[in-house]
Amino acid sequence: MQNSEALSLSFALLATAGELVRRINDGVVARGFEGRSAYGFAFTRIAAGGATVSDLAGHLGVTKQAASQLVDELVRKGYVERRPHPRDARARLLVLTERGWANTRAAEEAAADVVREWSALVGEEELRALGRQLLRIAPNGPIRPSW
Amino acid sequence: MQNSEALSLSFALLATAGELVRRINDGVVARGFEGRSAYGFAFTRIAAGGATVSDLAGHLGVTKQAASQLVDELVRKGYVERRPHPRDARARLLVLTERGWANTRAAEEAAADVVREWSALVGEEELRALGRQLLRIAPNGPIRPSW
DNA sequence: AAAAATGGTCAAGTAGGTTGACTAGTTCGG
DNA sequence: CCGAACTAGTCAACCTACTTGACCATTTTT
Numbered sequence: 379m380q381n382s383e384a385l386s387l388s389f390a391l392l393a394t395a396g397e398l399v400r401r402i403n404d405g406v407v408a409r410g411f412e413g414r415s416a417y418g419f420a421f422t423r424i425a426a427g428g429a430t431v432s433d434l435a436g437h438l439g440v441t442k443q444a445a446s447q448l449v450d451e452l453v454r455k456g457y458v459e460r461r462p463h464p465r466d467a468r469a470r471l472l473v474l475t476e477r478g479w480a481n482t483r484a485a486e487e488a489a490a491d492v493v494r495e496w497s498a499l500v501g502e503e504e505l506r507a508l509g510r511q512l513l514r515i516a517p518n519g520p521i522r523p524s525w
Numbered sequence: 526m527q528n529s530e531a532l533s534l535s536f537a538l539l540a541t542a543g544e545l546v547r548r549i550n551d552g553v554v555a556r557g558f559e560g561r562s563a564y565g566f567a568f569t570r571i572a573a574g575g576a577t578v579s580d581l582a583g584h585l586g587v588t589k590q591a592a593s594q595l596v597d598e599l600v601r602k603g604y605v606e607r608r609p610h611p612r613d614a615r616a617r618l619l620v621l622t623e624r625g626w627a628n629t630r631a632a633e634e635a636a637a638d639v640v641r642e643w644s645a646l647v648g649e650e651e652l653r654a655l656g657r658q659l660l661r662i663a664p665n666g667p668i669r670p671s672w
Numbered sequence: 673a674a675a676a677a678t679g680g681t682c683a684a685g686t687a688g689g690t691t692g693a694c695t696a697g698t699t700c701g702g
Numbered sequence: 703c704c705g706a707a708c709t710a711g712t713c714a715a716c717c718t719a720c721t722t723g724a725c726c727a728t729t730t731t732t
Binding site: 380381382383384385386387388389390391392393394395396397398399400402403415416419422439486487489490492493494496499500504505506507508509511512513514515516517518519520521522523524525 | 527528529530531532533534535536537538539540541542543544545546547549550562563566569586633634636637639640641643646647651652653654655656658659660661662663664665666667668669670671672
């Protein structure tokens with residue numbers, strides 16, 4: 379595989395990722411929530427349960443200070459609460475409020491809308507295969523907010 | 526396709542894109558160049574020929590002021606020169622210096638290294654198919670430096 | 673029980689964008 | 703062919719989202 383082919387793949391990958399993020403965010407805003415793009419990815423981690431600030435930092439690939447600031451913002455906007463952690467008095471357990479859950483669902487729906495469109499474009503089975511391959515390439519890597 | 530599947534695809538896509546950018550940048554640094562991640566993508570546009578600041582801004586999906594600042598930096602570091610534009614006295618034609626070309630080649634090699642590794646992981650033909658599908662999904666969209 | 677590591681926050685600094693205002697040159701409508 | 707509207711580029715000021723560094727309270731290690 380020549381260099382030019384590698385480059386073209388790189389471009390396509392980054393353009394697709396950028397469009398996905400943009401459209402998820404648009405979709406969330408259209409559903410009546412305010413929020414930066416990173417919100418959705420923070421929500422899914424918090425929704426999974428048992429999340430702390432440090433977990434979130436690892437998930438997003440940023441420092442724990444940055445994650446803490448993000449959580450501040452989410453708390454201020456009423457999406458998340460900090461609770462005492464049952465097994466570690468240093469840590470705080472992050473939990474979604476009702477509005478946080480609603481925002482999370484909105485993000486999921488927006489993502490599903492985009493993916494549905496792509497599915498129509500390249501074929502459902504092909505898209506599924508694409509997902510499987512991407513998962514093999516980068517299984518649970520961080521979802522960095524920028525590059 | 527359910528929401529959870531769409532989410533998993535989204536995660537995989539973003540994690541993969543993030544890893545690609547990180548590793549291209551590491552590869553370029555390892556080859557002796559300094560530079561932010563956005564450099565490589567600016568270089569490929571400038572290398573293509575006929576680029577102006579506005580073109581670059583469109584390519585990167587940022588304002589022309591931001592693109593101009595990036596070009597300042599590239600000029601200061603000796604990668605790019607601003608030349609008078611042959612057909613428009615307002616515009617400046619961006620051209621790579623010899624060192625700029627070397628950096629561009631380094632970025633291409635680094636990208637090729639990563640893609641080669643992925644190729645071994647999922648199969649060359651599969652990866653090629655993946656590239657084709659991504660190109661259908663997001664043909665020449667901007668390569669945004671962040672989300 | 674002392675030492676080292678970890679979870680979290682506060683504070684300050686910074687990179688890399690943004691918006692707004694402006695100049696110089698170009699294109700368009702009458 | 704000339705004034706109005708537009709476009710390329712830059713300067714300046716600002717802002718957002720991240721970083722580094724210092725610190726305290728807890729937990730884990732030895």
